[in-house]
Amino acid sequence: MKKQSYLEYGSVVGERYRIVRTLGTGGMSSVFMAEDLKLPGKQWAVKESVADPQMMKLVRAEAEMLISLSHPRLPGIVDFFEHPPSGAVYLVMDYIEGITLEAYMKGYQGHIPQEQIVPLALQLLDVLDYLHTRQSPVIYRDLKPTNIMLTPEMEFKLIDFGIARSYKAEMNQDTVKLGTVGFAAPEQYGAGQTDARSDLYSLGALLLYLCTGGKYSEWTAGVEGYIRGELPRHLIPVIRKLLRHHPGERFQSAGEVIGELRRSADFQSAQQGVSVGDASIEYGGTRVVAVLGVSSGSGATHTAIAVSHYLARRSRSVALVELHSTAKAFARLQEVVNGVPVGRASSSRRFEVDGVHYWRQTSRADVIALLGGSYQFIVLDLGSGQDNERLEEFLRADYPLVVGSGAEWRIQDIAGLSRSLQRHPQHKWNYCLPLAASEAVRRLRKELDHDQVFALPFHSDPFEQEEEMDQVLDEMFRGAIPDTRKKRFGFLKRSHR
Known part of the structure; x- marks a missing residue:
């Protein structure tokens, strides 16, 4: 009552x-x-x-x-x-500004964009993994559309911990039986104590609910016929395993599900031949461009900005993410754009330049959140270096771009990076050499046995359109986007006023 x-x-x-x-x-x-x-x-x-x-x-x-x-x-x-x-x-x-996932679904008559479902799952798995791996594991126990808030930036947040509990290994069953019918695991009704696998069952119920337009949250006979046909088929066995009646037959941890979803997504991309040079590419959700510099000063940030505004001029919705916490380039840019003194950057990490949303000093969790948004392209400025977090994002990207010096005596830096990572597939990689001579590009292509090696022309203002640069990027992204132009941002002119 x-x-x-x-x-x-x-x-x-x-x-x-x-x-x-x-x-x-x-x-x-x-x-x-x-x-x-x-x-x-x-x-x-x-x-x-x-x-x-x-x-x-x-x-x-x-x-x-x-x-x-x-x-x-x-x-x-x-x-x-x-x-x-x-x-x-x-x-x-x-106070979380936004709407619940349930209200968001109603806006789409139950059929939210299919490309948002896996990113949503990854966001929820990220927070479940955090809760479940604490020293005293926390079991949420009420994962459902009305307990998930969606912010204007397309970030998902869990609310209402009213029936969450700490897991106690010595207990055989819960003292209080609570949960939402249709989303709660069978053990929440008296069959045993809830644990991390109970939340994973609820995640499966939620995913099935999204995949059937809100019609089903339990796996019953014939439910396959109501699953939306355009969804990635690798989701079906994942959902089915999450919804097993017996906890021992489900995935055993959030990390295990994350690995399965990522492996499946990578497999699907490889099977579909998704690569930058493939003229058959069609847009099907958020695409990630990851820009990694071979060494400090190689031009990774400059190239990431140029690529982002190139994509934006072609009517793409673009987020440019600074994925290294000690970088200061975006903070300085934000000060110039906002017209504030040095050292007075806004507390907001997001700012906009001619349709490109810049995110400064961003975490990996934020990238996962952005993947669930409405961006068609996310460009990751990874800077230089190969720490595990940035390297993993580079290897996972749809369009990995390596930026190395175009100087003759530095060309071998790229070849060295390629050899050091030879255990990883490199067929999607694109190598960019600012100001390199055509002969240097030819030699590197032969040495790497790879066609996607490009010389980047002189481009003093990466925000401005430059015909030669556009020609190179047109070749690099051939078939991936239509040729639709947008107005330009005169950064150099504004900064000298």
């Missing part, structure tokens, strides 16, 4: 948070948007729970659990207090 809330518009709780409006209500809780009286302009979500003493233990446990967590897919907790006279407990957390 729903408990009556003690809050209304204008109420102040904790002598700091003034209620603005109701965001949602549940069995024993209500969530409100509140403005911060001490930080003008700041908004929070305030969760009010009113329950009997026994259920209140769950509320306190939720607060303690959330306070201990820190992950970009989870809301941050900033305050927690009780109001003994009313018996209410208040949890103050980040």
Whole structure:
């Protein structure tokens, strides 16, 4: 039974948070948007729970659990207090702007773009892996469309930890049987204790729900006929295994599912012959271009910017991501674009230049989130170096670009990189040599036995269109995009004003 809330518009709780409006209500809780009286302009979500003493233990446990967590897919907790006279407990957390996945699905009549399903799964697996691998594993137990928020930047976040619990190995079964019918694992109804595999079952139910346009979340006879035909077929066995009745027959960890999805996606790409030089390429979701410099100063960032604006001029939606946390190039660019003094870059990591969304000093988790968005191309500026995180993103990209010096005495740097990574398939790689002579390109093509080696012409302003550069990029991306032009961004002219 729903408990009556003690809050209304204008109420102040904790002598700091003034209620603005109701965001949602549940069995024993209500969530409100509140403005911060001490930080003008700041908004929070305030969760009010009113329950009997026994259920209140769950509320306190939720607060303690959330306070201990820190992950970009989870809301941050900033305050927690009780109001003994009313018996209410208040949890103050980040206000997440956006809509639930359920509401987002309704906007597409249940058929969200198929290219968003695997990236969504990877985002959810990322946060589940974080929860499940903590020293005291956290089992979410209520993964469903109404508990997943989608932000305007197409980032997914888990909300409502009301029935999450810590896993205790010595227990045979849960003391409280809770969950949402259709998405909860069988063991949540008394068959045993829930563990990480229970959340993986719920993920399978959620994926099946998305793949059938909201019609099914349980694997029953004939369900295959309702799975959307345009979906990647490798998803079907993954979903089927996630939904096994017995936990021992499912995937055993979120990391195992992540590996399976990535292997399947790579296999599908290879089978379809997806490569930069393949004229049969058709756009089918977000494509990733990864730009890696052979050494510092080789021009990776310059090339990444030029490629991004080339793609944007051809009516592509593009995100340019700086995937190395110590880099300062994008911060300086943001200062120039915003017209602020050096060292005064905005707290926002995203800014825009002529339709290209720049993301400075971005984490791998953010890249996974962006893959679930509406971008047609994501260009990763990996800088130089081969740490595991950046190298993995380079190897996984649809269009890996290696940038090396075009100087005669540095040409062998690229050949050396290729030899050091020879255990990895290199048929998709593209080698870029700024200002290299045609003879140097010819020799490197012969040495590598690889046609995708290009000399990049002099291009002082990577934001501006330059005909020779466009010709090279047209060849590099031949067949991948239509030839549609956009206006240019005069960076050099603006920066000298």
